[in-house]
Every structure is written in structure tokens, then in C-alpha cells.
Amino acid sequence: MTVVFIHPFQSLCVVLAKKKKSCFVGNANNRRHMDPGLSQLPFTHHFLDFPANRVPRSCVNARPIFPGSQLGVPVRQQHFLLFPKHVVSTCSKFIKKFFSTFEIPHFRIVMPAPSENTLFGMGNPLLDISAVVDKDFLDKYGLKPNDQILAEDKHKALFEEIVKRREVEYHAGGSTQNSVKIAQWMIQKPHKVATFFGCIGTDRFGEILKKKADEAHVDARYYEQSEEPTGTCAACITGDNRSLVANLAAAQCYKKEQHLDLDSNWDLATKAKVYYIAGFFLTVSPPSMLKVAKHASQNDKLFCMNLSAPFICQFFNGAMMDIMPYVDILFGNETEAASFGKQLGFQTDDIGEIAGLTRSLPKDNPARPRVVVFTQGKDPTVATVGDKVTTFPVLDIDQNHIVDTNGAGDAFVGGFLSALVQEHPLEECIRAGHYAANVIIRRVGCTFPEQPDFH
Incomplete structure (x- = not known):
């Protein structure tokens, strides 16, 4: 061999x-x-x-x-x-x-195993709580069988009740934390290649979240505060349906001055070679994102961002465009790409054209051309390769094997990042992303087997 x-x-x-x-x-x-x-x-x-x-x-x-x-x-x-x-x-x-x-x-x-803290992520940490419930439970809290909502006051008791169920599963969640967790799973060893910053509460759920992040071998350094409880996402399972109720709570309380700016934390952050922050964090701490993005650009490192959701593109466009000159790799799906293109007045619905126009947006470090990667579900992934736009077919899967697609986007990014920190070319990064997404959609939630079967 x-x-x-x-x-x-x-x-x-x-x-x-x-x-x-x-x-x-x-x-x-x-x-x-x-x-x-x-x-x-x-x-x-x-x-x-x-x-x-x-x-x-x-x-x-x-x-x-x-x-x-x-x-x-x-x-x-x-x-x-x-x-x-x-x-x-x-x-x-x-x-x-x-x-x-x-x-x-x-x-x-075969690339070398990356060192600890090579990948840095920052975002909104949530403790995913999954349990099987019945129709009466859904009706009690006004939930639909297959839906995603933000928690209201009437849902506060839901989180206390669901943990009393006979079989409850806990997982470290939240978009960015999911991605770095999957990247670490794809890499396997050494442990703690991935670092994660975010805010949690000083409560029982916070302790569980720290334990689950540790089990995933992610070096999670949370900012802990007592004003808000740890963010949670309840997955209420009925048959093949999942009703998700998210309570961001502490996840929205991250403070740059009280965490990222601390010498010990910033020293850890600067050890990374690749940085990833989902667009959701623009609703929490744009100054933190900007500090990390500028550091990456000034030190010829890679800064990656995700469009995350159409509402981010629509209502947080100003903050997003402040970050965009420092973005080396931009992720998104076809819906988010269309919303982003419309917001910037691209006057086209073609995802490939939107990718090309996005690549050409002003960049702080022109020596490193921006790469734009847009996934399209079962359709080929669109990516800019140099001056061209190329498509990459996804892995085939029997529709009967698809269990839950909610974590597909996070999984794709996680797989992509696992190859990126090992300095694989773009095609291999996308292949790793497709593999990770293909694994996750066969399971409930953003979960995975003990080891990947990826070569």
C-alpha cells in the first residue's frame, strides 16, 4: 500500500x-x-x-x-x-x-491528525432534551406533532415535565456546537481538536451540558452566569414526528468583555487555525464575531460563517455585512442563499449565480479568495472553485431511511470542517460534509454512531 x-x-x-x-x-x-x-x-x-x-x-x-x-x-x-x-x-x-x-x-x-484546539467555534449552546411523549402532552402545551418554535411563558413547565419522563436523552446542541461536535467525531483523535465558547447558566442543565460536551471530546469553555438558565431545546417525539421547543435563555447572554477578552480565553482562541461561527450568533454578540474574524484575517487563518436562517439575512444584514469582508468560507442552504441574494439586490434566483456574486463581495484579505458553499438538500451542493461555480452530487439514500433532516446542515458543516482542519482540498471537504449529513439524517436528532466509516 x-x-x-x-x-x-x-x-x-x-x-x-x-x-x-x-x-x-x-x-x-x-x-x-x-x-x-x-x-x-x-x-x-x-x-x-x-x-x-x-x-x-x-x-x-x-x-x-x-x-x-x-x-x-x-x-x-x-x-x-x-x-x-x-x-x-x-x-x-x-x-x-x-x-x-x-x-x-x-x-x-492521509493528512496528519490535527493538534488540540485547532478548530474554534463560538455560538449559542443548548442542551437538547429528547423524550417520547403522547398527544395529550402536545395538546397541553399547544404543540404540533412536527414543528419548531421558540418557547413562550406557557412552555416553561414543559422542560420540567419532560425530564421526568422514563427515557430521556441529553445531547450538547445548538447549531455551532453541533458542527464542532461532529467535526470532532469525524476526526476522532486527538480529543479536543475542537474548542467551543458560549454562555450557559449555573444550574443543573448547565452541568449536564458540560458533561455532554466533555463526552463528545469538545473543549467547551463556557461563560457561566446566574441571571438566565441554561438554554435548552426540548424534542417531543411522537412516532416519526418531532416537535422542537427552544428556550435560548442564557445562550443570548454571552459577554465579550467578560469572557472572550480574558487573556486565558483569548490565548486559547488564538491557538486555532480554523474558526467557525454560525450566523445565529449575530443576534447575540457581533463584536465577539468581529474580533475573531479580524484576528483570522490578520494572521492568515480561515474564518468561516453560516447564513443560518432567512431571518438572519433579512433582519441582521447590517451586522452580517460588517463581518463579510473577513469571511473566507461561507455556508448556507438554498433558501438562505435566495434570501441573502434578495437582500443584496442580486436580481437572480439562480443559486449558482448567487454563489458567484457572493464570492465577489469585498474581502479584507484578497490573497485568499472567498469560497461559497450552498447545500440544496437532495440536490447537488453548489460551491465556488476559483472563479468558477461547480456542483457536487450528494450521496444517494433511500427515502425510507431518512429519519430526521433537522441536523443535516450542521452535520454537513461539521464534516466539512473536519477535513478543512486537516488541510484537505475543497472537493474532499465537501465529500466529508456529504458523508456526515448522510449519517445524521438516518438518526433522530444530531446524533451519530461511536465511530465514522469515512475514508
Whole structure:
């Protein structure tokens, strides 16, 4: 098997499996040991020397090279060749064609496992509470079997009553928290690649939320206050229907000065290389979003945002456009894209054209062109690739296997981000997003199996 990965020192390592039981670390002075044709690569002058018969210790954060291998110890049946990272980004097609020409099978690219706190998310944390109820319960609180509403005063007792049900499930929720949670699930290890900031209450639900975030291996650093209770979202399940009642409460109380601006928290935030904040947070703390977005732009990092909902595009357009010059990757679905385009006077209903026009909006860091990604449910995902707009088909699924589509958008973003922090190209990020969404819509709520089956 041939494996290619980029280790933390920003070089590309090509590993060639051999039948003979010997090991050699390739370098520019020992080309006679290489396979025929390898010396023809135009990058051999970039080879680096390593101690004979040992895997370079600079690769300690990379995933296992092959079953049973251990990094930093002698290996068998391997050859190592190193290239700088820029070779991969500029010449990946040539490299793949080269290996194909010399009939080296199973060529694939595996990126290194990212370090802790590489991905930063900030948003409205909610504790998702799911329980099976009956029609009388729905009628008592004036709920429809399949609906999504914000809690009113008459729903306050609902949250106290639903937790007394026989089988209750709790999950760390909220749009951004869902996405970073799924990104962490896709990555698996190391834990705490994803960091999350948001506001909760000093109450029982807050303690449960902290526990659930920890179980998801997300490094959640909540701003805790006592004025409002922890935000919750009750999922009242009747048969195949879910009636969602959200009480944002503390989630709307995030204070930049009392949390993000603290040295310890800001130091943690600046460790990230990729930032993601859903548009919903524009209703809570635009100054916090702007601080993070400017930091990303000034330090050549990636800042990602989601349109989140048509009402965000309509009623918070001013705050959104203040952030837009710093947005490197913009997500949304077709409904949100249409609302955004209408608000900006694009005079077109074509999602591809809206994506192209959105890409061309003013940008603070013009050296990094904006990427726009619009999902369309079962229809192909639309994305800007350079100056062009391209579509990417979603995974097929039997309609009978679809259980709940509410978390599909968050899941897509989470899958996308999991590949992005590992520096995969756009096509692979979208493929990861499609996979994650395909998994989540087969289950109730934004939940997932223990491990992903994604390669």
C-alpha cells in the first residue's frame, strides 16, 4: 500500500510498501535504492535524511502508516521519501499520475491528525432534551406533532415535565456546537481538536451540558452566569414526528468583555487555525464575531460563517455585512442563499449565480479568495472553485431511511470542517460534509454512531 501524509513539519512523506523485508529511508544521495523511475521526480533535491531504518520522530502526530505500525520505531517493507508541503498543493495531480504510471497500487493521501484546539467555534449552546411523549402532552402545551418554535411563558413547565419522563436523552446542541461536535467525531483523535465558547447558566442543565460536551471530546469553555438558565431545546417525539421547543435563555447572554477578552480565553482562541461561527450568533454578540474574524484575517487563518436562517439575512444584514469582508468560507442552504441574494439586490434566483456574486463581495484579505458553499438538500451542493461555480452530487439514500433532516446542515458543516482542519482540498471537504449529513439524517436528532466509516 502506498500512503502519503503531511507531517507537522510541513513535508510530504511518500511511503512505498515493498515485498522484501528491509527498510530504507530515501534521500537525495541514495537514489540507487529507489524504485525505477522515482529519481525522475522533479523534487528529489528536496529529500531529507533520517536515521536509517527509523520513522522520523517529527511524524509523531501522524496517524499509523499501516496496521500494526508504530511511529518512531523500526519498520519493515517501507521506503520513505520526503517533499515539502508546497509540492503537494501545486503538483498533486502530477504525483498521483506518476504513481499510477508505475503501477503502485492503493495510492491515497492521509493528512496528519490535527493538534488540540485547532478548530474554534463560538455560538449559542443548548442542551437538547429528547423524550417520547403522547398527544395529550402536545395538546397541553399547544404543540404540533412536527414543528419548531421558540418557547413562550406557557412552555416553561414543559422542560420540567419532560425530564421526568422514563427515557430521556441529553445531547450538547445548538447549531455551532453541533458542527464542532461532529467535526470532532469525524476526526476522532486527538480529543479536543475542537474548542467551543458560549454562555450557559449555573444550574443543573448547565452541568449536564458540560458533561455532554466533555463526552463528545469538545473543549467547551463556557461563560457561566446566574441571571438566565441554561438554554435548552426540548424534542417531543411522537412516532416519526418531532416537535422542537427552544428556550435560548442564557445562550443570548454571552459577554465579550467578560469572557472572550480574558487573556486565558483569548490565548486559547488564538491557538486555532480554523474558526467557525454560525450566523445565529449575530443576534447575540457581533463584536465577539468581529474580533475573531479580524484576528483570522490578520494572521492568515480561515474564518468561516453560516447564513443560518432567512431571518438572519433579512433582519441582521447590517451586522452580517460588517463581518463579510473577513469571511473566507461561507455556508448556507438554498433558501438562505435566495434570501441573502434578495437582500443584496442580486436580481437572480439562480443559486449558482448567487454563489458567484457572493464570492465577489469585498474581502479584507484578497490573497485568499472567498469560497461559497450552498447545500440544496437532495440536490447537488453548489460551491465556488476559483472563479468558477461547480456542483457536487450528494450521496444517494433511500427515502425510507431518512429519519430526521433537522441536523443535516450542521452535520454537513461539521464534516466539512473536519477535513478543512486537516488541510484537505475543497472537493474532499465537501465529500466529508456529504458523508456526515448522510449519517445524521438516518438518526433522530444530531446524533451519530461511536465511530465514522469515512475514508
